[in-house]
Amino acid sequence: MEPAELRDPSLPASARRVATGKLRKGWTTGTCSTAAAKAAALLLRDGDAPAEVQVPLPRGDQRPTFAVERCELDGDAAVAVVIKDAGDDPDVTHGAHLTARVWLRDEPGLELRGGEGVGRVTRPGLGLEVGGPAINSGPRAQIAAAIAEVLDLGTTGVVVEISVPGGAKMARRTSNPRLGILDGISILGTTGIVRPFSTAAWRASVGQAIDVMDAQGWKTVVLTTGGRSERAARKLEPTLDEVCFVEVGDFVGYAMKRAVSLGFERILFVGMVGKLSKLAAGIMMTHWTRSKVDPEFLAALTAQAGGDEALVASVAQANTARHAYEQWVLAGLSTAPDLLCARVAENLATYVKGRISVDAIMVDFEGTSVVGASPGTRERVAVEALR
Numbered sequence: 475m476e477p478a479e480l481r482d483p484s485l486p487a488s489a490r491r492v493a494t495g496k497l498r499k500g501w502t503t504g505t506c507s508t509a510a511a512k513a514a515a516l517l518l519r520d521g522d523a524p525a526e527v528q529v530p531l532p533r534g535d536q537r538p539t540f541a542v543e544r545c546e547l548d549g550d551a552a553v554a555v556v557i558k559d560a561g562d563d564p565d566v567t568h569g570a571h572l573t574a575r576v577w578l579r580d581e582p583g584l585e586l587r588g589g590e591g592v593g594r595v596t597r598p599g600l601g602l603e604v605g606g607p608a609i610n611s612g613p614r615a616q617i618a619a620a621i622a623e624v625l626d627l628g629t630t631g632v633v634v635e636i637s638v639p640g641g642a643k644m645a646r647r648t649s650n651p652r653l654g655i656l657d658g659i660s661i662l663g664t665t666g667i668v669r670p671f672s673t674a675a676w677r678a679s680v681g682q683a684i685d686v687m688d689a690q691g692w693k694t695v696v697l698t699t700g701g702r703s704e705r706a707a708r709k710l711e712p713t714l715d716e717v718c719f720v721e722v723g724d725f726v727g728y729a730m731k732r733a734v735s736l737g738f739e740r741i742l743f744v745g746m747v748g749k750l751s752k753l754a755a756g757i758m759m760t761h762w763t764r765s766k767v768d769p770e771f772l773a774a775l776t777a778q779a780g781g782d783e784a785l786v787a788s789v790a791q792a793n794t795a796r797h798a799y800e801q802w803v804l805a806g807l808s809t810a811p812d813l814l815c816a817r818v819a820e821n822l823a824t825y826v827k828g829r830i831s832v833d834a835i836m837v838d839f840e841g842t843s844v845v846g847a848s849p850g851t852r853e854r855v856a857v858e859a860l861r
Contacts, residue, residue, distance in 0.1 A: 500561030501538070502663025503572060504613025505531065507636045508620045509540035510574035513554035515624040515632070517545050518576060523554075529620045531666035532612045538666075543571065551577035563668045566647045567659055570638050576621075579631035584618050586634050591641020592661060597654030599797020601839060608650070608660040609636065616666065636661055654793055665701060680729050683720045688736045690717060695733050697722040699745040702841030707744040710835065710844070727758040730826050740831045742851070743818060747811070750836055750846075751795040754817035758825060772798040775817070779810040796839070811836045811846025819848035 508529045516524050523545035528537050545554040553575045560568035575589065588594065588607020595602045602608060621632055638644070641658035645651065650660060687695055696711055696719045698704040704719050711718070722729050726743070733741055743753070748767060755771045773790035776798070781789070785805050792798040802810045818834040826832075836846035 498561040500559050500563055500565065500568070500668035501540075502613070502666055502668055503558060503567055503570070503638070503659065503661045504610065504616055504663030505529065505538070505666040506540065506556045506558045506570075506572040507574060507609075507613060507661050508616045508666075509542070510554045510556040510572050511576060511617050511634045511636070512620040512624060513542045513545050513556070514552040514574045514576035514634075515621050517547065517552040517554065518578065519624055530616065530623075532616050532664060533666075536666075548575070551575050560668050565668060566644045567638075570640065570644065570659075573637045573639065575635040575637070577633050579633050581631045582627060582629055584621055584627055584632050584634065586614060586617060587636070588658070588661075589635045589637030591638030591644075591658040592636055593641070593645060593650050593655035593658040595654065596656055597793040597797070599792060599794035599800065600653065600655070601796060607636070608655045608658070610660065610662050610664075612664045612666075613661045616663070677725050677728060680720055680722055680725050681732050683717070684729060684732045684736065684738075687717055688738070690715070692718050693737075693739040694718060694742065695720060695729070695738055695740075696742045696744060697726065697729055698743075699723070699749045702839075703744045703746060703837055706837040706841040706844075707742070707835075710744070711742065726753065726822070727825060730822060730830070734826045734829045738830060740833070741822065743822060743832070743834045744837060745834075746837060746839060747799040747814070748795045750814055750818050750834065751798075753821060753834075754814050756821055767795045767798075769798065775813055776802070776807065776810060779807050779813050781805060781807050781810070799845075812848075815846045815848040815851070819850065 509527050512527045512529055513524050516527065524542055526539050526541050528539045530537055540556050543555040543557050553573065555571050555573050558567055558570045558572055586609060588609060593608035595604050595606055595608050598604055601611065617634060621627065621634065625632055638659055645659045648659065684695055692715065694714060696707045696714065698707050698719060698721055700721060704721055707719055720729065730741060751767045751772060755768050769790050769792045772792060772795065773786050776789045777786045785801060789798045789801055792801065815834040815836050819832045823832040833851040834848045835844055835851055837843065838845050
């Protein structure tokens with residue numbers, strides 16, 4: 475493959491917000507849906523409509539309380555509404571009415587459905603069933619946990635239908651249509667919390683974190699793309715202080731240059747296939763509004779890894795980087811993630827003119843296994859479970 479042309483496009487003006495003080499956090503669509511579902515379940519069980527409910531977050535470390543906008547019986551079902559508060563994040567779903575309709579069924583257990591305004595999955599590669607609702611695994615588990623606090627799912631059958639009035643219109647301002655999620659928004663959230671996206675604040679926090687490392691004498695910085703990849707990275711590099719790990723977001727290029735300017739010796743990038751695919755293709759700005767995964771690049775990488783013509787053609791039509799990765803797994807093409815990581819390490823080193831050692835590691839979507847590593851890292855980590 476030819477060397478990538480490195481590109482670092484700027485963020486859109488709508489995302490370049492300047493922090494004027496401490497930004498207020500908000501709540502994900504998954505958490506708000508969970509609160510609505512629990513309120514409706516309480517009404518079914520007790521006959522009284524709760525004014526507020528407390529629900530668990532996915533990690534189980536917090537139990538926030540939510541006001542219930544509306545909660546009433548509708549025939550044999552209970553319907554509850556919680557209004558989403560995204561805090562100071564410029565979120566298109568801020569103010570959305572997350573609505574849960576809950577009723578009982580004969581078969582024990584929980585059945586989760588998507589109603590009006592919740593997207594429908596039409597393409598593979600999202601980790602969700604094609605034809606099913608765009609409700610991600612985190613919110614699914616969160617809703618199940620909240621319902622289980624109210625009703626015994628071992629003996630009681632419960633149906634929860636999540637809907638979002640106006641969700642189809644909101645989705646036009648997201649990446650859902652491009653990903654094949656039609657007719658509505660996705661119910662998302664790995665932590666349950668929306669952390670405000672201010673590029674000025676985030677960029678500043680990345681630089682500050684690297685400055686703190688430098689002040690403490692550390693010479694290795696570990697860049698991660700989110701909570702799961704950071705938790706994996708900490709297990710991979712247990713001798714490093716927690717200050718050495720930075721959720722870099724879309725500021726990879728900035729972080730690299732900052733580390734180089736301060737004389738750091740090594741950068742380790744730990745992420746999942748989506749961000750890595752963009753970096754491997756030479757795109758330093760990975761924000762979804764300014765870049766997208768190039769399936770033709772992934773197809774060429776598949777061929778380089780020894781994939782047959784049918785697999786190469788299929789990857790060229792992949793809906794997402796995750797879809798391409800899933801095809802590699804099914805084909806047993808274990809060298810493709812290694813090649814992807816090698817390309818990332820090469821591009822990042824080139825970006826800073828080789829003035830620092832760069833390694834890259836790819837973890838799975840749960841952050842529990844290393845599935846790929848650049849050559850300089852392969853010997854240093856066990857490409858097995860991170861438990």
